[in-house]
Amino acid sequence: MMKGPRPDIDSILERYPRHPQHLISLLQDVQAAFNYISPDHINLICDHLGVPITKAWSVATFFRSFSLEPRGEHEIKVCLGTVCHLKGGERLVEGCERDLGVKRGGSTEDLRFSLDTVNCLGACALAPVVVVDDQYLPNTTHPRLSKLIKKLE
Amino acid sequence: MAKASTTPKMDDFRLGSVSDFAAYRDSLVAARDPNQPVIVVCHGTGCQANGSPKVSEALQKGIAAAGLEARVVPLIKNTGCHGFCSRGPLVIFQPAGLFYQRVKPGDAEDIVNTTLIGGKVVERLLYHDPHTGEPIPYDHDIPFYRHQQRIILKNIGKIDPTDIRDTIAAGGYQAMAQTLTTMTPDEIISTVETSGLRGRGGGGFPTGFKWRRAREYTILSPGQVYIVGNGDEGDPGAFMDRTLMEGDPHAILEGMIIGAFALGASQGYIYVRMEYPLAVRHLGIAIDQARGLGLLGENILGTGFDFDIHINRGAGAFVCGEETALLASIEGRVGEPNIRPPYPAQEGLWGRPTIINNVETWANVPHILEKGAAWYAGLGVSHSTGTKIFSLVGRVQNTGLVEVPMGVTLGHIVEEIGGGVPGQEKFKAVQTGGPSGGLIPYELKEVPPEELQLARLGLKSRGSLPVELKELPVDFDSLLQAGSIMGSGGMIVMDNHDCVVDVARYFLRFLQEESCGKCLPCRLGLTAMAEFLDRFSKGQGTPGDIDELQSLAQAIVDGSLCGLGGTAPNPVLTSIRYFRDEYLAHIVDHKCPAGVCRDLITFSIEPETCNGCGLCAKNCPQACITGKKKKPHAIDEKACVRCGVCRDVCPVDAVLVV
Numbered sequence: 101m102m103k104g105p106r107p108d109i110d111s112i113l114e115r116y117p118r119h120p121q122h123l124i125s126l127l128q129d130v131q132a133a134f135n136y137i138s139p140d141h142i143n144l145i146c147d148h149l150g151v152p153i154t155k156a157w158s159v160a161t162f163f164r165s166f167s168l169e170p171r172g173e174h175e176i177k178v179c180l181g182t183v184c185h186l187k188g189g190e191r192l193v194e195g196c197e198r199d200l201g202v203k204r205g206g207s208t209e210d211l212r213f214s215l216d217t218v219n220c221l222g223a224c225a226l227a228p229v230v231v232v233d234d235q236y237l238p239n240t241t242h243p244r245l246s247k248l249i250k251k252l253e
Numbered sequence: 254m255a256k257a258s259t260t261p262k263m264d265d266f267r268l269g270s271v272s273d274f275a276a277y278r279d280s281l282v283a284a285r286d287p288n289q290p291v292i293v294v295c296h297g298t299g300c301q302a303n304g305s306p307k308v309s310e311a312l313q314k315g316i317a318a319a320g321l322e323a324r325v326v327p328l329i330k331n332t333g334c335h336g337f338c339s340r341g342p343l344v345i346f347q348p349a350g351l352f353y354q355r356v357k358p359g360d361a362e363d364i365v366n367t368t369l370i371g372g373k374v375v376e377r378l379l380y381h382d383p384h385t386g387e388p389i390p391y392d393h394d395i396p397f398y399r400h401q402q403r404i405i406l407k408n409i410g411k412i413d414p415t416d417i418r419d420t421i422a423a424g425g426y427q428a429m430a431q432t433l434t435t436m437t438p439d440e441i442i443s444t445v446e447t448s449g450l451r452g453r454g455g456g457g458f459p460t461g462f463k464w465r466r467a468r469e470y471t472i473l474s475p476g477q478v479y480i481v482g483n484g485d486e487g488d489p490g491a492f493m494d495r496t497l498m499e500g501d502p503h504a505i506l507e508g509m510i511i512g513a514f515a516l517g518a519s520q521g522y523i524y525v526r527m528e529y530p531l532a533v534r535h536l537g538i539a540i541d542q543a544r545g546l547g548l549l550g551e552n553i554l555g556t557g558f559d560f561d562i563h564i565n566r567g568a569g570a571f572v573c574g575e576e577t578a579l580l581a582s583i584e585g586r587v588g589e590p591n592i593r594p595p596y597p598a599q600e601g602l603w604g605r606p607t608i609i610n611n612v613e614t615w616a617n618v619p620h621i622l623e624k625g626a627a628w629y630a631g632l633g634v635s636h637s638t639g640t641k642i643f644s645l646v647g648r649v650q651n652t653g654l655v656e657v658p659m660g661v662t663l664g665h666i667v668e669e670i671g672g673g674v675p676g677q678e679k680f681k682a683v684q685t686g687g688p689s690g691g692l693i694p695y696e697l698k699e700v701p702p703e704e705l706q707l708a709r710l711g712l713k714s715r716g717s718l719p720v721e722l723k724e725l726p727v728d729f730d731s732l733l734q735a736g737s738i739m740g741s742g743g744m745i746v747m748d749n750h751d752c753v754v755d756v757a758r759y760f761l762r763f764l765q766e767e768s769c770g771k772c773l774p775c776r777l778g779l780t781a782m783a784e785f786l787d788r789f790s791k792g793q794g795t796p797g798d799i800d801e802l803q804s805l806a807q808a809i810v811d812g813s814l815c816g817l818g819g820t821a822p823n824p825v826l827t828s829i830r831y832f833r834d835e836y837l838a839h840i841v842d843h844k845c846p847a848g849v850c851r852d853l854i855t856f857s858i859e860p861e862t863c864n865g866c867g868l869c870a871k872n873c874p875q876a877c878i879t880g881k882k883k884k885p886h887a888i889d890e891k892a893c894v895r896c897g898v899c900r901d902v903c904p905v906d907a908v909l910v911v
Contacts, residue, residue, distance in 0.1 A: 123585035124568055128527075151585075162587045162769075163568035165527050181489035182684065182745050183646045185759050191897050198874050219571065219763065221528055222492030224646035224745075225299050225338030225653055234530075236302030242898060243872065 107133050109141060113148045120151050123159055127166055135171045172207040172214035174252050176200075176232050181220030183227040192228055193217055195242040199249055212253065267547030270555040271430045274548075281422040290327040290369070291347040293410060297334025297496060298531060299653075304358065305342035306331075311361035312344070319365050327369065330419075333500015333535075335410040336654035337397055340380065345392060347411065352392040353378040383650060383672060397651045400670045404632075404640050405616050406656045409500035414535050417542035420503040426548055428623035429507045433514055433556050436622075441515040442468060445618065447626035449638035453493075454483055454574070454611030455689065455740045456816070457637075457729040463608060467516055467598035470606045479602040480513045480521035480560075481609040484536075485579060487526065487571040488687025489763065491743035493642040494612050496654055498525060498532035501616070502539035506549065506562060508615030511622060513560040516608055521562040523612070524579050527569055536564055571767035575815050576609045578769065589771045590815035611741070613642060633659030637728030641739070645671050647746040648680065657727075663693060664723030667746055674748045679723070682747045682831070685732060686740025688760045689820030691827030692753060693735050696721045736827040738820065752849035753828040753835050758786040760824040768817065775818030778809040782825060789836060791852040792843035799829060799836055848910040851895045855911055858899075860885035862907035869899035869908065 112129045116122040126149065130141050142156050160166045178184075178193045193204055196215050200208055207214040223229045226238035230245055232252075237245070268274045294300075294309040312329055321327070335343050340354035344364065353364065356378060367375050379388040380395050389395050412419040420426070432441060446461030471478050482505055486494040497505060509521050525533050540562055543549040551559045565583050572578045573588040580602050582588040601607020617639060621629045630638045637659035643666065646652045650672030657666060667673065667680055674680050682692040697720055725731055729739050747756065765779040785802045788794045806822030813819045829836060838844050845853040858869070858878075865883040870876075877893050880886030888899070900908040 119585075121583070121585040124582060125566070128566055128568060149585075155586075158587050159585070163570050165567075165569035182687075182743075182756075182759065183490055185489075186647060186745075186747070186751055186756075188897065188901060191901065194896060195874075195898065218528060219487065219767075220489035220491070221298075222486065222495045223298050223302060223338075224490055224492065224644060225341075226302055227646070229302075236298065238299075238302045241901060243902060 109144055113144065116149075118149055120149050120155075123149055123151055123156060124163070127156075127160055131166055136167045136169055138168075170207070170211060172211050174212060174233055175214050175216065176230065176249070177216045177218045177221075178204075179219075179221045179223070179227070179229040179231070180217045181222075181224060181227070183224040184220075184229060187227045189217075189228040192230060192240060192242055192245060195245065196249070199246055213249070267545070268554055269547065271434050274426070274430050274554055277546075278421050278427070281418050285422065292327050292329050293332050293343075293345040293347055294329060295333075295335045295341060295343040295345075295410065296331040297338065297341070297499065298492075299334065299338035300341035300343060301531075303341045307358045308342050308344065308356050308361065311358035312364065315361040315365040316369070319370060321365070321369065330413050332412060333409040333414050334496045334654060336406065336496070336656075337395075337651065338654070339650075339652040344378075345410070350392040351390055352380060352395065354380050396672065397653070397655075397670055400657070400665065401655050402632075402640055402658050403656045404620060405497070405504070405613065405642060406500075406654070408504070409496065412501065414500050414502055415538050417503060417539065417546065417548075420501070424623075425503045425619075426507055426543075428619035429510050429548070430554060432511050432622050433554060433558060438468065438515040438517065441511060441622065444622060444626045445515075448621045448629040449626075449636070450614065450617055450621060450629065451637065451729060452611055453613035453617070453641065453741065455488075455686070455738065457739055460610060460614055463596075463598050463610075464512070464515060466596070467606045467608050470599050471517060474606075477520070477603075477605045478513075478516045478518040479605060479607040480509050480516065480518045481580070481583070481597075481602070481607060482509055482521070482523040482562075482612045482615050483574065483576065483579060483609055484523055484525040484529075484532065484612045485567045485574045486529075486741060487574045487767075488689075488741050488743050490644060490646055490684070490745045491687055491741045492644050493654060493742050495526075495529050495532050497612055497616055497642075498523075498529065499535050502532075502536045503543065504616040504619060505536075505612045506539055506543055508618035509562060510549065510553065510560055511618050512608060512610070512615065514558055516606075518608070519559050519561070521560060522565050522583055522602075523562060524565045524567060524573070524583060526567045533564060533566060540564070570769070571763075572769045572815075572817055575817055577815070579609065580607065587769075589769045590817070592814060613741075634726065634728055636730055641727075641742055643727075643742045643744045645744050645746070647684075647744075648674050648677075648748040648751070649746040650675050659728045660726045660731075662723065663725045663727055664721075666727065666744065667723070671746065674746065677748050680746050681749055681751065682753065684737075684745040684747065684756065684824070685727075685743065686738035686820075686823070687743045688764050689738055689816065689823055690732075690740045690743075691735070691737030691823045692747075692756065692831060693722050693725060693732075693737055693827070694831040695723050697831070736830055737823065750847055750849070752845055752847035753832040754786060754789050754839055754845070755847070755849045757825045757828045758783065758790055761786060761821070764817065764821045768821075772812075772814035772818065774809045774812035775814070775821065778805060778812075778818070779821055781805060782809070782822065786825070789839050790845075790850040792839055792850075794840045796837060796840060798840070799833065803829060854895060855890055856888050856893055856895055856897075856899065857890075857909050857911070858886050858888055859907045859909050860887075862905055864905050864907070866904060868902045868904065872898050872902050874898065 146153050180189045230237045230240045344353040344356045442464045450460045451457040570588045573582050575590045577591040578588040597607040642656045679695045682694045761783045768775045770776045863885040870878040875892050877889040
């Protein structure tokens with residue numbers, strides 16, 4: 101989530117020397133600062149690193165942590181690691197989809213919420229786990245999650 | 254994520270020689286008051302999620318309020334994960350090891366008054382043996398810890414990972430200082446070879462052999478060499494690497510520095526999964542502090558050896574755990590694997606020899622050089638030496654992280670350390686090795702006749718599986734023989750509520766999504782396999798389909814480019830090998846014995862048990878549950894989508910699944 105003033109794109113670019121090896125790191129920083137990567141950002145990154153635009157697009161679309169569309173203000177990530185799957189993670193995703201009216205991977209129209217699934221957060225002892233805006237919710241149940249979503253609305 | 258602790262201010266000087274280092278360590282040890290109690294508060298991701306930062310704060314406040322400042326002030330230390338995640342937040346009094354579990358901020362006052370001031374134990378916070386009900390005050394007596402042998406995890410839970418002084422006082426960097434000044438690169442490589450260390454990331458490739466090859470290539474073609482730590486722990490259900498990176502980051506750095514010295518490398522990279530923000534933070538702090546003291550960077554400890562480490566954050570692709578894909582991603586490219594050979598030891602980063610090892614492998618290296626190859630080779634069993642960390646999760650009493658010597662039995666880990674399956678006599682199966690591994694059942698249901706004959710005579714045929722697979726030794730080769738792999742060390746315990754068809758389908762879907770798409774067998778083959786399983790889970794298909802699925806799986810094993818595709822069919826193949834009857838139940842009887850596959854089950858409410866609270870009706874997304882308040886409710890089967898919400902919310906377990 102956004103904390104403090106948003107850094108401008110130039111100051112992010114200046115963090116890295118002009119070498120293609122920094123493409124992924126730069127995309128990550130832009131994603132973190134703006135919540136998504138716009139075509140303009142990609143063009144500026146390519147100019148800075150001397151990387152062809154096609155290559156930047158292929159990288160940005162290959163890795164699942166990059167979003168080319170604006171994400172919601174609150175990010176809900178439901179873990180679907182093996183243990184979370186066994187303990188009902190899938191039902192939590194379905195519950196969120198019903199509550200928010202979006203499918204997994206999508207954002208609500210008002211850009212208040214994004215709903216994502218993650219493969220494993222490595223917190224298997226707490227399964228099923230949901231992370232809302234970097235806060236881990238151990239042994240989550242759907243009623244508790246619904247309540248939290250209502251509170252954030 | 255709450256901040257674990259603020260970074261302490263470090264001493265502002267560089268250690269110019271090994272004797273400087275020894276003197277510094279002695280001064281750190283001498284500055285410690287052995288009589289000062291230390292209260293350790295676990296700050297692993299699990300305990301933090303359960304509120305340990307607040308517990309730590311409450312303890313600080315409680316001590317200040319009690320006026321203990323004037324007397325012996327205990328040191329409160331926020332450490333990495335203690336492993337016993339299901340009991341968090343954990344608070345431990347060192348050095349005695351008094352163990353408090355599930356501590357809430359509200360307990361702080363009691364802890365201060367009763368234990369710190371009164372010198373007594375707060376009994377309600379102790380761990381109670383689930384079988385006898387007896388309280389067990391000290392950590393080393395608790396079965397979960399008693400049956401472990403902690404070598405790599407030794408310092409985690411004792412040191413503050415954000416303060417390098419704590420690591421150094423506990424013996425950190427000693428092996429490195431010794432190695433850099435008294436050993437030649439060849440001696441280091443020979444030591445690692447003789448120790449028998451095998452890669453902890455999954456493949457189990459002999460580490461020393463890999464180093465030796467890279468060394469040969471660098472002699473043939475002098476120039477830059479790279480060292481890489483693989484912390485891209487993607488297997489669902491595994492969190493050994495996360496715990497190491499969060500709890501003892503210096504052990505990984507130390508191993509990498511030793512490896513760099515042996516290979517003549519000057520640049521290293523650690524690749525960390527993006528889902529592990531705390532690990533990135535702690536590694537970053539560790540690198541800065543080590544660099545500040547002259548343990549990393551230019552002219553390490555005045556030896557003239559330069560080596561530095563850069564952290565690369567993963568970007569969310571499972572395939573990047575595969576070494577060639579990981580290296581591509583460090584170079585800033587799409588994380589697709591390459592055909593091997595050439596192996597990275599020959600041509601890795603930017604075409605130069607590169608040693609890539611899992612971070613747990615790196616953390617083993619300092620121990621081997623400090624205590625010797627013979628000591629290490631004496632741990633575990635032949636061909637699988639040392640200890641291994643496992644994440645024991647799923648349907649088991651004690652979930653968490655355990656470290657045991659290689660070769661202990663599966664049953665020992667699940668039953669002695671894990672405390673068995675809650676409410677059931679035995680586990681149904683254990684999934685090892687994540688999506689590349691397989692399901693290992695409690696016992697063989699259909700034992701080959703010749704095996705049975707030998708078993709009756711009390712003999713074990715050489716190279717055959719034990720009849721009771723809970724007796725299977727957990728080492729690289731035995732697991733492979735059982736059709737699974739060691740993998741990175743994830744162990745997911747399953748019981749009768751878990752359906753093997755569903756689990757196989759889950760892993761296939763996972764891999765199908767994570768397949769990078771470069772080679773055809775993996776890209777299209779996994780999709781075709783998933784279609785088979787989708788049909789089975791709906792009760793469709795014929796018994797002949799199972800054989801067809803097996804032959805398709807074999808084709809994918811044979812034809813895939815990298816380890817992802819090459820091992821992807823393992824969960825399906827082992828589940829068919831050990832649980833064919835369950836597949837037949839789906840296909841022939843149209844039943845899911847575990848009550849998981851939605852198309853084959855029905856939900857109903859047991860009128861005798863239902864208390865009419867109405868929670869199910871309130872939460873049902875289909876609004877298909879009706880009933881008067883305080884009267885038994887009923888589900889309209891036709892409208893029911895079998896989402897399971899009613900079963901989740903029912904406080905009296907009145908929802909039945911058939």
